[in-house]
Amino acid sequence: xxxxxxxxxxxxxxxxxxxxxxxxxxxxxxxxxxxxxxxxxxxxxxxxxxxxxxxxxxxxxxxxxxxxxxxxxxxxxxxxxxxxxxxxxxxxxxxxxxxxxxxxxxxxxxxxxxxxxxxxxxxxxxxxxxxxxxxxxxxxxxxxxxxxxxxxxxxxxxxxxxxxxxxxxxxxxxxxxxxxxxxxxxxxxxxxxxxxxxxxxxxxxxxxxxxxxxxxxxxxxxxxxxxxxxxxxxxxxxxxxxxxxxxxxxxxxxxxxxxxxxxxxxxxxxxxxxxxxxxxxxxxxxxxxxxxxxxxxxxxxxxxxxxxxxxxxxxxxxxxxxxxxxxxxxxxxxxxxxxxxxxxxxxxxxxxxxx
Amino acid sequence: xxxxxxxxxxxxxxxxxxxxxxxxxxxxxxxxxxxxxxxxxxxxxxxxxxxxxxxxxxxxxxxxxxxxxxxxxxxxxxxxxxxxxxxxxxxxxxxxxxxxxxxxxxxxxxxxxxxxxxxxxxxxxxxxxxxxxxxxxxxxxxxxxxxxxxxxxxxxxxxxxxxxxxxxxxxxxxxxxxxxxxxxxxxxxxxxxxxxxxxxxxxxxxxxxxxxxxxxxxxxxxxxxxxxxxxxxxxxxxxxxxxxxxxxxxxxxxxxxxxxxxxxxxxxxxxxxxxxxxxxxxxxxxxxxxxxxxxxxxxxxxxxxxxxxxxxxxxxxxxxxxxxxxxxxxxxxxxxxxxxxxxxxxxxxxxxxxxxxxxxxxxxxxxxxxxxxxxxxxxxxxxxxxxxxxxxxxxxxxxxxxxxxxxxxxxxxxxxxxxxxxxxxxxxxxxxxxxxxxxxxxxxxxxxxxxxxxxxxxxxxxxxxxxxxxxxxxxxxxxxxxxxxxxxxxxxxxxxxxxxxxxxxxxxxxxxxxxxxx
Numbered sequence: 023x024x025x026x027x028x029x030x031x032x033x034x035x036x037x038x039x040x041x042x043x044x045x046x047x048x049x050x051x052x053x054x055x056x057x058x059x060x061x062x063x064x065x066x067x068x069x070x071x072x073x074x075x076x077x078x079x080x081x082x083x084x085x086x087x088x089x090x091x092x093x094x095x096x097x098x099x100x101x102x103x104x105x106x107x108x109x110x111x112x113x114x115x116x117x118x119x120x121x122x123x124x125x126x127x128x129x130x131x132x133x134x135x136x137x138x139x140x141x142x143x144x145x146x147x148x149x150x151x152x153x154x155x156x157x158x159x160x161x162x163x164x165x166x167x168x169x170x171x172x173x174x175x176x177x178x179x180x181x182x183x184x185x186x187x188x189x190x191x192x193x194x195x196x197x198x199x200x201x202x203x204x205x206x207x208x209x210x211x212x213x214x215x216x217x218x219x220x221x222x223x224x225x226x227x228x229x230x231x232x233x234x235x236x237x238x239x240x241x242x243x244x245x246x247x248x249x250x251x252x253x254x255x256x257x258x259x260x261x262x263x264x265x266x267x268x269x270x271x272x273x274x275x276x277x278x279x280x281x282x283x284x285x286x287x288x289x290x291x292x293x294x295x296x297x298x299x300x301x302x303x304x305x306x307x308x309x310x311x312x313x314x315x316x317x318x319x320x321x322x323x324x325x326x327x328x329x330x331x332x333x334x335x336x337x338x339x340x341x342x343x344x345x346x347x348x349x350x351x352x353x354x355x356x357x358x359x360x361x362x363x364x365x366x367x368x369x370x371x372x373x374x375x376x377x
Numbered sequence: 378x379x380x381x382x383x384x385x386x387x388x389x390x391x392x393x394x395x396x397x398x399x400x401x402x403x404x405x406x407x408x409x410x411x412x413x414x415x416x417x418x419x420x421x422x423x424x425x426x427x428x429x430x431x432x433x434x435x436x437x438x439x440x441x442x443x444x445x446x447x448x449x450x451x452x453x454x455x456x457x458x459x460x461x462x463x464x465x466x467x468x469x470x471x472x473x474x475x476x477x478x479x480x481x482x483x484x485x486x487x488x489x490x491x492x493x494x495x496x497x498x499x500x501x502x503x504x505x506x507x508x509x510x511x512x513x514x515x516x517x518x519x520x521x522x523x524x525x526x527x528x529x530x531x532x533x534x535x536x537x538x539x540x541x542x543x544x545x546x547x548x549x550x551x552x553x554x555x556x557x558x559x560x561x562x563x564x565x566x567x568x569x570x571x572x573x574x575x576x577x578x579x580x581x582x583x584x585x586x587x588x589x590x591x592x593x594x595x596x597x598x599x600x601x602x603x604x605x606x607x608x609x610x611x612x613x614x615x616x617x618x619x620x621x622x623x624x625x626x627x628x629x630x631x632x633x634x635x636x637x638x639x640x641x642x643x644x645x646x647x648x649x650x651x652x653x654x655x656x657x658x659x660x661x662x663x664x665x666x667x668x669x670x671x672x673x674x675x676x677x678x679x680x681x682x683x684x685x686x687x688x689x690x691x692x693x694x695x696x697x698x699x700x701x702x703x704x705x706x707x708x709x710x711x712x713x714x715x716x717x718x719x720x721x722x723x724x725x726x727x728x729x730x731x732x733x734x735x736x737x738x739x740x741x742x743x744x745x746x747x748x749x750x751x752x753x754x755x756x757x758x759x760x761x762x763x764x765x766x767x768x769x770x771x772x773x774x775x776x777x778x779x780x781x782x783x784x785x786x787x788x789x790x791x792x793x794x795x796x797x798x799x800x801x802x803x804x805x806x807x808x809x810x811x812x813x814x815x816x817x818x819x820x821x822x823x824x825x826x827x828x829x830x831x832x833x834x835x836x837x838x839x840x841x842x843x844x845x846x847x848x849x850x851x852x853x854x855x856x857x858x859x860x861x862x863x864x865x866x867x868x869x870x871x872x873x874x875x876x877x878x879x880x881x882x883x884x885x886x887x888x889x890x891x892x893x894x895x
Contacts, residue, residue, distance in 0.1 A: 034844045036525045038516060040533040054512040057532045058475045066536030068838055071826050077819040078545040078776060082407055082554045084815045111506040112435045119428040126425065162393035166485060170405055173482035173552065185505050192498060193424045196390050200423060203386045214389060222395060232399040239403040
């Protein structure tokens with residue numbers, strides 16, 4: 023590129039024409055996100071300059087500020103990634119503010135109209151306080167793990183997307199806590215400490231806790247994103263939150279819990295789409311690394327699906343505590359396996375390996 | 378939710394951690410500090426409160442910019458002298474935000490303290506916000522300013538520019554080491570000492586010069602910064618409360634101050650003093666108030682009971698403040714063809730202001746600026762670079778030209794180490810190198826990149842040609858009838874040469890004495 027402003031007419035473009043838009047026109051998301059992370063071998067020095075990779079200050083161990091081997095995947099240009107949701111901070115915060123306002127109003131209304139006081143004690147004690155609250159620890163672990171993932175990611179559009187994913191999961195974890203605090207004012211069956219006890223001691227939740235520790239120990243940012251969104255979300259969160267909490271909430275008169283989970287499912291769909299776009303980018307047959315990338319992703323997918331399946335399958339006893347049951351464990355597992363397989367099939371991945 | 382419930386919710390959201398049982402926890406980043414598990418809480422907001430607060434602020438800022446200000450064509454009415462410097466300044470501040478986002482991602486991972494982590498997470502989102510806000514400002518100016526060329530490519534060329542590149546060693550320090558070292562660079566020094574001069578005082582200058590877009594953006598940014606300063610103070614107080622941390626803390630604090638001072642004082646001072654048209658206060662006055670009085674005199678002194686002292690480079694930095702940035706702007710103007718803005722010559726009215734604010738200024742810099750004003754016409758083919766018998770080399774550590782504390786009394790030193798020759802602008806930068814030489818093994822100066830380029834080749838490769846295909850983006854004046862073109866710059870036959878090649882080295886880099894910790 024010799025002329026960053028070229029329009030072909032001699033008139034300035036009055037826009038960031040150096041960014042290659044994914045579609046015909048540059049979007050606001052692209053303009054405000056692309057080329058924020060330095061790329062010493064790319065645009066920063068017009069292809070690498072005369073000294074190759076440049077770093078003004080190396081890490082204290084002498085490695086580069088961003089490391090090519092921070093993921094086992096390879097791509098010639100990580101900056102080509104585009105989040106299908108096209109979120110930048112303003113659109114993302116607006117979206118979450120709308121979801122949070124809706125939850126807040128629904129909770130307030132349910133408190134006033136007596137819905138919260140009338141909730142069945144077993145539902146409140148066993149499902150909300152114990153099960154859902156235990157699962158909030160998994161959400162918190164995902165939030166934490168995604169923070170260093172965004173630090174290490176090899177492009178700005180990927181980092182920004184991972185920041186939003188991280189924030190999603192903190193929101194999910196906090197919404198459980200805040201709902202139980204509200205509920206406590208209306209319903210004596212709330213026992214907030216039950217969730218932590220279950221998380222630490224109950225055998226039902228130990229595969230999930232083990233999974234959470236694995237998540238927190240995962241250093242490869244792409245592996246983490248792929249494992250979370252292609253295996254953990256369709257298998258673990260689908261069974262533990264969508265089926266056990268949301269699908270049974272209506273029958274148990276708990277519209278607020280259903281609404282909270284519905285917002286997390288919206289986030290989950292967005293994060294799945296973001297991950298699918300990422301996987302398609304690294305498996306694009308047009309890049310030389312596609313074959314090797316496929317083998318790595320397949321390996322990750324099998325491993326994470328196995329871990330996630332263990333965590334999901336251990337939840338049968340939690341379903342047994344439902345006094346009013348709309349969706350049971352077997353239906354939940356079947357649905358999650360179907361969803362998991364459909365996602366894998368859509369990306370051309372095999373599901374043989376634990377799920 | 379009443380206040381009792383709020384406190385309850387807030388306590389519970391800080392109780393998600395547990396001790397690993399199934400596998401040993403991984404440490405991703407080097408940590409030289411012990412962090413107490415419980416400390417004061419710098420951020421008492423839930424996600425729900427946070428998104429409401431930020432959405433309100435976003436609506437006010439973007440609403441104002443897209444509505445009244447754009448319709449009234451306000452950006453095009455601002456002082457052009459002022460608006461031009463934003464072409465180089467905003468890409469730098471935007472990168473500072475992005476680097477801060479990386480820093481807080483490390484902190485959430487490494488700091489095992491739920492109170493502090495809450496604050497870091499909110500800050501991580503804030504930094505995404507600020508990156509987007511400032512990128513939006515740059516794009517807004519590309520759309521609405523009288524001269525868009527430069528605004529339209531700031532993010533593309535900031536890594537290639539002699540001056541804006543120098544932001545990287547300071548800002549990369551936010552996230553390339555021990556996460557606490559990053560926090561000291563970001564929160565304790567850059568944000569607490571320097572964001573008030575950048576986002577508060579500089580916006581007063583902007584508004585006085587008819588620019589409403591920058592204050593609208595920057596004041597919204599600054600509304601988050603108070604929380605970040607609280608994060609910094611909470612982090613620092615937590616670290617300082619463990620006596621074993623103190624030697625490392627002092628070392629990292631000393632290094633962080635020097636890195637941030639080396640770039641930020643020259644950068645902010647240049648923008649502040651040289652691009653005002655309707656003139657008010659000086660950077661020296663702002664520095665004395667915000668950094669000398671508030672930061673060093675109040676904020677840091679409150680930590681003295683813990684044993685933390687003012688950074689060791691404080692006196693050397695203070696000595697550089699009155700003149701440092703004047704030398705950098707002189708270098709900027711002398712090398713105008715390699716930048717991406719138009720630099721307005723100073724006038725006698727400016728001279729009076731400078732002499733009043735910086736007594737002795739005219740004797741040091743007046744002649745240069747008079748000559749600069751005479752050399753703007755492309756017909757004459759004169760570039761002010763030729764006024765200097767010797768061009769200063771660039772410092773290996775801070776990447777700034779070695780013109781400190783004054784161009785005529787530089788503290789530059791040339792050393793040889795690790796198979797290369799290095800220039801260091803100061804004792805402070807030489808010390809940083811000697812302390813950790815391996816961290817500069819991939820650092821190259823602007824001169825090392827472009828040695829041997831003629832100005833035409835530089836302009837072509839570094840995107841400095843306007844949409845007409847011949848006129849340069851950089852110009853030595855604001856005159857539309859005297860614009861330099863590729864033909865004009867070709868006629869000067871100037872070739873970029875690395876001055877370091879011809880300067881003899883004098884031994885190896887040396888540490889400052891006494892060396893407290895290595």
